[in-house]
Amino acid sequence: MEILLAKYNYWIYVALMMIGIYGMIAKTNLMKKIIGMSIFQTAIIVFYVSIGAKKGATIPIIEHGHGAAHAAVRVADYVNPLPHVLMLTAIVVGVGTLGVALAIAMSIYKEYGSLEEDEILERLE
Amino acid sequence: MIWQFDFLILALGVICALASISLKDLLSAAIVFGAYSFLMCLLWTEMGAVDVAFTEAAVGAGVSTVFFLAAVFHTSRIVQPRRRGRMLHKLVGLAAATGIGILLISATADFPNWANPNSPASTHLSPFYITETIPLTGVPNIVTSVLADFRGFDTMFETAVIFVAGLAVVSILGRYGRRLRDYEPSPVGEDVAHQSPIIQAACRIFVPFMQLFALYVVAHGHHSPGGGFQGGVILGASFILVAISYDLRVMQRRLQERRAMLFSSLGVLIYSGIGALCLLMGANFLDYSILHTILPATSPIMARSHGMLGVEVGVALTVMSIMVIIYVNVASYGKSDRGL
Amino acid sequence: MISPEQYPVLIVVIPLLSAFLISILGGMDKRFCYPATLLALGGSLAAAVATLCLVADHGIIHYRMGGWAPPFGIEYVVDYLNALVLVVVVFVAFMAAIASKVSVEEELPHKIPQFYTLFVLLTTGLLGMTITGDAFNLYVLMEIAALTNYALIAMGRKRALMASFNYVVIGTMGACFYLLGVGHLYIMTGSLNMADILNILPHLYGTNAILVAAILMLMGAWIKMAFFPMHGWLPNAYTYAPSATSSLVAPLMTKVSVYIMIRVMFSVLGAVYVFKVLPVKELIVWLATAAIIAGSLFALAQKDFKKMLTYLIVAEVGYMVGGVWLATAQGITGAILHIVNDAVMTLCLFLFAAIVVHKTKGHQLSNLQGLFKKMPITMAAFAVGALSMIGVPPTAGFFSKWYLILGGIDAGQWQFVVALLFSSLVNAVLFFRIFEIAYYEPESAQHGHGESVAIDEAPLSMLLPLVVVAITIILLGLYSGEIVTTFIQHAVPAGI
Numbered sequence: 001m002e003i004l005l006a007k008y009n010y011w012i013y014v015a016l017m018m019i020g021i022y023g024m025i026a027k028t029n030l031m032k033k034i035i036g037m038s039i040f041q042t043a044i045i046v047f048y049v050s051i052g053a054k055k056g057a058t059i060p061i062i063e064h065g066h067g068a069a070h071a072a073v074r075v076a077d078y079v080n081p082l083p084h085v086l087m088l089t090a091i092v093v094g095v096g097t098l099g100v101a102l103a104i105a106m107s108i109y110k111e112y113g114s115l116e117e118d119e120i121l122e123r124l125e
Numbered sequence: 126m127i128w129q130f131d132f133l134i135l136a137l138g139v140i141c142a143l144a145s146i147s148l149k150d151l152l153s154a155a156i157v158f159g160a161y162s163f164l165m166c167l168l169w170t171e172m173g174a175v176d177v178a179f180t181e182a183a184v185g186a187g188v189s190t191v192f193f194l195a196a197v198f199h200t201s202r203i204v205q206p207r208r209r210g211r212m213l214h215k216l217v218g219l220a221a222a223t224g225i226g227i228l229l230i231s232a233t234a235d236f237p238n239w240a241n242p243n244s245p246a247s248t249h250l251s252p253f254y255i256t257e258t259i260p261l262t263g264v265p266n267i268v269t270s271v272l273a274d275f276r277g278f279d280t281m282f283e284t285a286v287i288f289v290a291g292l293a294v295v296s297i298l299g300r301y302g303r304r305l306r307d308y309e310p311s312p313v314g315e316d317v318a319h320q321s322p323i324i325q326a327a328c329r330i331f332v333p334f335m336q337l338f339a340l341y342v343v344a345h346g347h348h349s350p351g352g353g354f355q356g357g358v359i360l361g362a363s364f365i366l367v368a369i370s371y372d373l374r375v376m377q378r379r380l381q382e383r384r385a386m387l388f389s390s391l392g393v394l395i396y397s398g399i400g401a402l403c404l405l406m407g408a409n410f411l412d413y414s415i416l417h418t419i420l421p422a423t424s425p426i427m428a429r430s431h432g433m434l435g436v437e438v439g440v441a442l443t444v445m446s447i448m449v450i451i452y453v454n455v456a457s458y459g460k461s462d463r464g465l
Numbered sequence: 466m467i468s469p470e471q472y473p474v475l476i477v478v479i480p481l482l483s484a485f486l487i488s489i490l491g492g493m494d495k496r497f498c499y500p501a502t503l504l505a506l507g508g509s510l511a512a513a514v515a516t517l518c519l520v521a522d523h524g525i526i527h528y529r530m531g532g533w534a535p536p537f538g539i540e541y542v543v544d545y546l547n548a549l550v551l552v553v554v555v556f557v558a559f560m561a562a563i564a565s566k567v568s569v570e571e572e573l574p575h576k577i578p579q580f581y582t583l584f585v586l587l588t589t590g591l592l593g594m595t596i597t598g599d600a601f602n603l604y605v606l607m608e609i610a611a612l613t614n615y616a617l618i619a620m621g622r623k624r625a626l627m628a629s630f631n632y633v634v635i636g637t638m639g640a641c642f643y644l645l646g647v648g649h650l651y652i653m654t655g656s657l658n659m660a661d662i663l664n665i666l667p668h669l670y671g672t673n674a675i676l677v678a679a680i681l682m683l684m685g686a687w688i689k690m691a692f693f694p695m696h697g698w699l700p701n702a703y704t705y706a707p708s709a710t711s712s713l714v715a716p717l718m719t720k721v722s723v724y725i726m727i728r729v730m731f732s733v734l735g736a737v738y739v740f741k742v743l744p745v746k747e748l749i750v751w752l753a754t755a756a757i758i759a760g761s762l763f764a765l766a767q768k769d770f771k772k773m774l775t776y777l778i779v780a781e782v783g784y785m786v787g788g789v790w791l792a793t794a795q796g797i798t799g800a801i802l803h804i805v806n807d808a809v810m811t812l813c814l815f816l817f818a819a820i821v822v823h824k825t826k827g828h829q830l831s832n833l834q835g836l837f838k839k840m841p842i843t844m845a846a847f848a849v850g851a852l853s854m855i856g857v858p859p860t861a862g863f864f865s866k867w868y869l870i871l872g873g874i875d876a877g878q879w880q881f882v883v884a885l886l887f888s889s890l891v892n893a894v895l896f897f898r899i900f901e902i903a904y905y906e907p908e909s910a911q912h913g914h915g916e917s918v919a920i921d922e923a924p925l926s927m928l929l930p931l932v933v934v935a936i937t938i939i940l941l942g943l944y945s946g947e948i949v950t951t952f953i954q955h956a957v958p959a960g961i
Binding site (some may be wrong): 060073 | 139161168175185189192197200221225233240242259265271276350354
């Protein structure tokens with residue numbers, strides 16, 4: 001139980017990542033591949049955000065930020081903000097990749113009339 | 126942090142992920158994927174990552190789902206079964222997923238326990254940011270001060286990534302736009318009547334509040350969750366809402382695609398321009414403290430705070446226009462005149 | 466006005482700012498794009514050369530972004546390795562930009578502003594990847610380079626679409642593996658700064674988590690560089706991309722990824738870890754051997770000239786990866802020298818391919834018939850590049866191959882030496898076959914579809930960069946000793 005509580009977050013991120021990889025490789029529909037890719041990316045975000053979690057700490061915004069109280073900021077009171085910053089970047093990169101992938105998939109549909117990888121490859125030959 | 130909640134949300138997340146991968150109907154898959162993003166956003170709030178959750182709510186559960194729906198609307202909705210080599214394909218996928226799964230699980234044994242306050246990640250760099258954000262930058266939201274100042278250089282390129290994505294979508298889908306426009310004169314104002322008046326009335330009421338809230342999110346990002354990205358996405362979403370409930374052309378009367386492209390370059394230019402200004406004034410790139418000499422009545426610390434506000438405005442401008450551009454192009458196959 | 470300490474950041478900032486200006490002003494008048502691109506890349510080249518001189522005189526340069534001290538802020542580190550790579554990247558981009566004028570106007574007439582904006586941003590991304598000293602910053606720049614690359618490839622003809630979709634999926638996987646590896650390092654060390662991680666790691670060397678981090682980061686770099694057997698996405702993507710795109714990405718993407726691998730190995734994980742703790746040295750040299758042989762054989766089987774070149778890239782990646790993992794000073798020197806030489810050689814060949822596409826409207830081997838008579842200067846410049854690929858002295862290719870072979874002998878990895886010689890032989894066969902087609906075979910009648918196109922020397926904007934690049938290949942060969950003693954020998958980690 002102890003180890004389960006200590007690690008389950010990491011195990012579940014691995015499960016999400018496996019679903020994502022399976023979707024990217026095993027699915028032949030281009031949209032499904034894109035969904036798999038997005039799940040893969042969010043799994044990484046789960047991982048990073050889990051790194052930043054801290055027991056007994058609150059959100060990383062200093063309370064009473066303006067005033068004389070700021071000498072008393074205690075590190076243990078706030079969760080680690082750095083992974084959050086990194087993952088803002090990852091989310092934004094994710095939506096960028098999503099947009100480009102959708103645009104390419106739509107162009108492929110326009111040219112070949114299908115979103116299935118095997119049909120497209122047949123039409124290529 | 127209540128681990129039961131955490132566990133429940135994660136389990137639901139896995140179920141949604143499985144469902145969206147395996148559903149045969151792409152429209153449902155897109156909706157379930159939206160639900161998945163929303164669960165992720167709950168999870169992150171629960172772990173204290175409010176800024177990430179906010180962004181995910183706006184980006185992942187919000188506009189991404191709309192992009193998906195628009196793309197599915199224009200392509201095919203049903204997934205065809207693969208004709209040959211089906212098992213092999215599945216086996217390769219399973220093998221790759223299991224291999225990487227085992228690899229990653231084997232690493233977790235060495236990780237410090239989840240949420241352990243004494244883990245290296247919580248003791249090496251992060252105490253500096255937590256204790257120094259007020260004395261060095263005067264910004265209470267640590268995520269904002271790390272995002273826009275301590276690691277502001279990353280954020281500048283992140284904005285550039287968004288810009289590139291918009292430009293890429295335009296240049297990929299743009300080719301169909303020109304070709305179709307040649308032989309398909311579209312009647313003006315026809316689509317507007319198709320929409321329900323209730324939706325249009327609701328949209329008319331919502332949009333001003335959305336935009337006001339978005340501006341608040343941008344401006345108040347120093348003190349509360351939010352900032353340029355979240356505010357920018359909400360601003361973009363307000364235009365997308367107009368486009369969905371009325372018509373793409375009605376939206377374009379408010380924000381033309383050409384102008385949106387201009388705004389998006391301008392936004393990143395504001396960000397990198399502020400950095401270059403610091404450079405020209407003799408400090409390092411993006412060292413906002415030097416700006417106190419030109420900003421009226423500020424100390425170097427407040428100059429950092431103001432500099433961050435400046436770059437957040439740039440970020441919001443770019444994110445807003447690129448979200449609109451991606452939507453317009455995906456929803457209209459690059460024609461940018463008729464929407465869904 | 467701007468002091469020399471600021472030079473490193475200028476290399477990246479000049480093209481970055483210009484990209485947005487090109488986007489804005491190009492929207493108003495597209496004639497503005499081409500000169501602005503040249504100006505931006507020229508400025509960046511000047512800054513890169515100035516930085517190279519600074520490094521040669523004063524040693525490693527550190528630059529604090531936003532004035533924040535590392536590891537809290539992001540830092541730029543220019544050392545003997547990346548000073549050289551920076552100059553090569555921006556030189557190649559500059560030459561490719563000069564040559565792009567005609568082919569962009571011809572192949573992408575409606576997308577000129579978009580093309581040049583993405584072109585400059587791609588260069589920015591590659592430069593940023595090369596110069597940064599922060600593991601996460603590297604990921605962001607990697608994504609910039611990747612997204613611009615997808616778009617530039619998808620701009621090509623119909624067949625480019627499927628290739629670029631595969632590239633999006635595989636490229637994202639590569640970048641995510643890298644990001645995940647950085648995450649593993651972060652959870653174990655709490656740091657993102659490369660130098661800081663390198664300091665903390667030694668007491669964690671035995672852990673599984675660091676092993677997984679190493680595997681993930683190396684896998685990420687290998688997918689990005691199309692290291693055999695992860696090369697599947699490359700040939701189609703580069704073959705069907707627009708000419709101006711392939712002459713930028715083909716020389717640079719794989720080379721910068723090799724640089725990333727070297728950086729991860731020596732500046733993040735540490736040479737001791739990758740060579741002494743990890744038991745995979747030999748295995749990777751074997752893989753590299755397979756890459757060289759497979760790449761050469763595939764190249765031999767192609768009838769499409771451009772596709773043949775893309776398979777040669779796969780083989781060349783094997784050279785560099787193998788050279789590094791030989792784990793001898795000679796091998797690493799050869800690999801780094803080959804990054805420089807191969808970038809310039811590949812540029813030469815792809816600039817030639819762009820001229821062929823421009824003049825004959827195709828890139829089959831049969832398109833080359835009779836070209837020696839019609840464009841002697843172009844063909845002479847191409848011959849220099851081809852001889853360098855084969856490894857004929859005094860061209861640059863000979864010297865890096867020489868170091869690689871010496872390294873292979875030092876390490877006792879004979880299969881690698883044999884593969885290098887085999888690949889030189891295959892290159893000789895390939896290029897002499899091309900010389901034969903271009904010199905002896907007259908242009909066949911059916912090929913021109915009845916209408917005989919008058920083919921003459923390439924336009925000056927394409928010819929000039931090609932000739933400059935050909936001269937550079939010879940100069941790189943003649944001065945390779947100086948390059949090694951001034952820069953590369955300091956970049957090889959001590960004590961291996």
